[in-house]
Amino acid sequence: MRLVIARCSVDYEGRLDAHLPLATRLLLVKADGSVLVHADGGSYKPLNWMSPPCTLAVEPATGPHAEAGAVEVWTVKASKTEDRLVVAVHEVLHDSTHELGTDPGLVKDGVEAQLQKLLAEQVELLGEGHQLVRREYPTAIGPVDLLVRSPRGGTVAVEVKRRAEIDGVEQLTRYLQLLNRDPLLSPVEGVLAAQEIRPQARVLATDRGIRCLVLDYDALRGVDDVESRLF
Amino acid sequence: MRLVIARCSVDYEGRLDAHLPLATRLLLVKADGSVLVHADGGSYKPLNWMSPPCTLAVEPATGPHAEAGAVEVWTVKASKTEDRLVVAVHEVLHDSTHELGTDPGLVKDGVEAQLQKLLAEQVELLGEGHQLVRREYPTAIGPVDLLVRSPRGGTVAVEVKRRAEIDGVEQLTRYLQLLNRDPLLSPVEGVLAAQEIRPQARVLATDRGIRCLVLDYDALRGVDDVESRLF
DNA sequence: CACTCAATTTCGATC
DNA sequence: GATCGAAGTTGAGTG
The missing domain is CATH 3.40.1350.10 (Trna Endonuclease; Chain: A, domain 1)
Incomplete structure (x- = not known):
C-alpha cells in the first residue's frame, strides 16, 4: 500500500465524466493497483477512485499537464472497460509504501x-x-x-x-x-x-x-x- | 488527516456487530474525526469505518486489550447513535499527519x-x-x-x-x-x-x-x- | 453462473 | 427538512 499526499487535480472518464480541481489530497494505491483519492472529510467514499482490476502508469508530466504545473501524471486504466482516472500530480508532500499482507477479512456476527x-x-x-x-x-x-x-x-x-x-x-x-x-x-x-x-x-x-x-x-x-x- | 499503519484488531458495535482479527491495516483519521480502516485490497469501501459526526478517543490499552498485546485503544463514538468502533492498536508501523485544507469538491459534468x-x-x-x-x-x-x-x-x-x-x-x-x-x-x-x-x-x-x-x-x-x- | 436484494449504504434532487 | 431514487453503486446469498 502506497500513501501519497499531493497537490493534484483529477479527471475521471468512464460511466460519467468528473473533475477535481487542484487541491491537496490523499492518493492511496493498493496492492491490487486500485487507486483511491480521499479528501480530509466526507464519508468513507473517496472523491474519486478506480476499482480493481486496473493498472496504474506513472509518467513525467508533458504538454498541457506540464504547462499547468504538473510534475507527474498518473493514469489508472480499468482492465475491462474504458474507464480512466488521470491524476495530475503537482507537488508531493508525502510518499510512503507499506507491506500489509492479505487481510483475514471481516467477521460479521450474522x-x-x-x-x-x-x-x-x-x-x-x-x-x-x-x-x-x-x-x-x-x-x-x-x-x-x-x-x-x-x-x-x-x-x-x-x-x-x-x-x-x-x-x-x-x-x-x-x-x-x-x-x-x-x-x-x-x-x-x-x-x-x-x-x-x-x-x-x-x-x-x-x-x-x-x-x-x-x-x-x-x-x-x-x-x-x-x-x-x-x- | 492522520495516516497510521498499524497491526490492530477492530470491533464495531452498532447497527450490526463486526470484528476484524489482528492484522496490519491503514487507519485513516480525517479532520472531521471520522475514521476509516482500509486493507491493501478490495474496493473503495473500507473494511470498517465511522462516519462523521463522531469523536475519537485514544487511550493506553488496559485489561483484556493489554493482555492481548495491545498498546493503545482507539474508541470512535458516533455523536447521535450508540455506534462504536474500537481499534486495538498492537504495533504502529507508520504515523503521519498532514494538513489538506478543505477540498473544492467534485465537479461532475452533469x-x-x-x-x-x-x-x-x-x-x-x-x-x-x-x-x-x-x-x-x-x-x-x-x-x-x-x-x-x-x-x-x-x-x-x-x-x-x-x-x-x-x-x-x-x-x-x-x-x-x-x-x-x-x-x-x-x-x-x-x-x-x-x-x-x-x-x-x-x-x-x-x-x-x-x-x-x-x-x-x-x-x-x-x-x-x-x-x-x-x- | 446469473439474479435478487440489502447496505453501518451514500448521495443528490425533489416535494 | 423529509422523502424518494439512483449509484462509476458494492456485496452477499440464493436458485
Whole structure:
C-alpha cells in the first residue's frame, strides 16, 4: 500500500465524466493497483477512485499537464472497460509504501447468531416461566440452537433462523426425535423462531406440532439496549 | 488527516456487530474525526469505518486489550447513535499527519452537459441536413444550448435538459422571441430535447409549436463510442 | 453462473 | 427538512 499526499487535480472518464480541481489530497494505491483519492472529510467514499482490476502508469508530466504545473501524471486504466482516472500530480508532500499482507477479512456476527443471542437473553418470549438451559446444546447430530426448560416440566428445543424454510423444520424435527429419547428432557416441544417464516415451512411445522415464533429483530435489540443501559 | 499503519484488531458495535482479527491495516483519521480502516485490497469501501459526526478517543490499552498485546485503544463514538468502533492498536508501523485544507469538491459534468455535447455531435437527429452553428450560442438573456442551421434556410434553437419541465419551455420561448427578431436567423424553430419530457411540458411546448425530442442517452453514447473507435 | 436484494449504504434532487 | 431514487453503486446469498 502506497500513501501519497499531493497537490493534484483529477479527471475521471468512464460511466460519467468528473473533475477535481487542484487541491491537496490523499492518493492511496493498493496492492491490487486500485487507486483511491480521499479528501480530509466526507464519508468513507473517496472523491474519486478506480476499482480493481486496473493498472496504474506513472509518467513525467508533458504538454498541457506540464504547462499547468504538473510534475507527474498518473493514469489508472480499468482492465475491462474504458474507464480512466488521470491524476495530475503537482507537488508531493508525502510518499510512503507499506507491506500489509492479505487481510483475514471481516467477521460479521450474522443476523442468525444475533437472533440466537438475543432470544437466549429473552427466553420469556417463549412463554412465562421458561428458563434457558444453554445455547448450542450439543447432540450427536449437531448442536441445538437453544435448549429451554419449560414451566410444565418438559423441555423446549428452539431452532433459530433468519428465514425459516422447510429444511429448518426438518432439522428441528430430527433434533426433537433424538431429544425425546432422553427421559431427563422428555417431553421436548419444538419452536421454530425466525424473522421470516416461509408459508410452506409454517404449514409443515404446524402439522408436526412445532410452534412458530416470528422474531422482531429491532424489538429484540430494543429490549437489549434498555437492559444494557440499566447496567 | 492522520495516516497510521498499524497491526490492530477492530470491533464495531452498532447497527450490526463486526470484528476484524489482528492484522496490519491503514487507519485513516480525517479532520472531521471520522475514521476509516482500509486493507491493501478490495474496493473503495473500507473494511470498517465511522462516519462523521463522531469523536475519537485514544487511550493506553488496559485489561483484556493489554493482555492481548495491545498498546493503545482507539474508541470512535458516533455523536447521535450508540455506534462504536474500537481499534486495538498492537504495533504502529507508520504515523503521519498532514494538513489538506478543505477540498473544492467534485465537479461532475452533469448529464445535461453530456447530452448537449453528444447532441451537438449528432445534430442530424434533428432531421436530415441540419448543421450545428454553435453550442452555448450567446444572447442578451443567456446562452442558447444549441443553435442549428435548418436545411430549409431557417434556424433551430435547441434547449437541452435531462428532464424537461415547464420552465424549460418558458426559457426556450424567451430565446425564440429574441432570436426571431434577428433577420439573419429568422425564422427560428424551437426544439425541446431531453431524456424525459414531463407531460405538462410536452403539452405547453406543442401548443407553442415547439418540437419535443426525447434523447436516448445510451444510444447517443453508443454512437459516440463507435465514432471514437473509427478515428 | 446469473439474479435478487440489502447496505453501518451514500448521495443528490425533489416535494 | 423529509422523502424518494439512483449509484462509476458494492456485496452477499440464493436458485
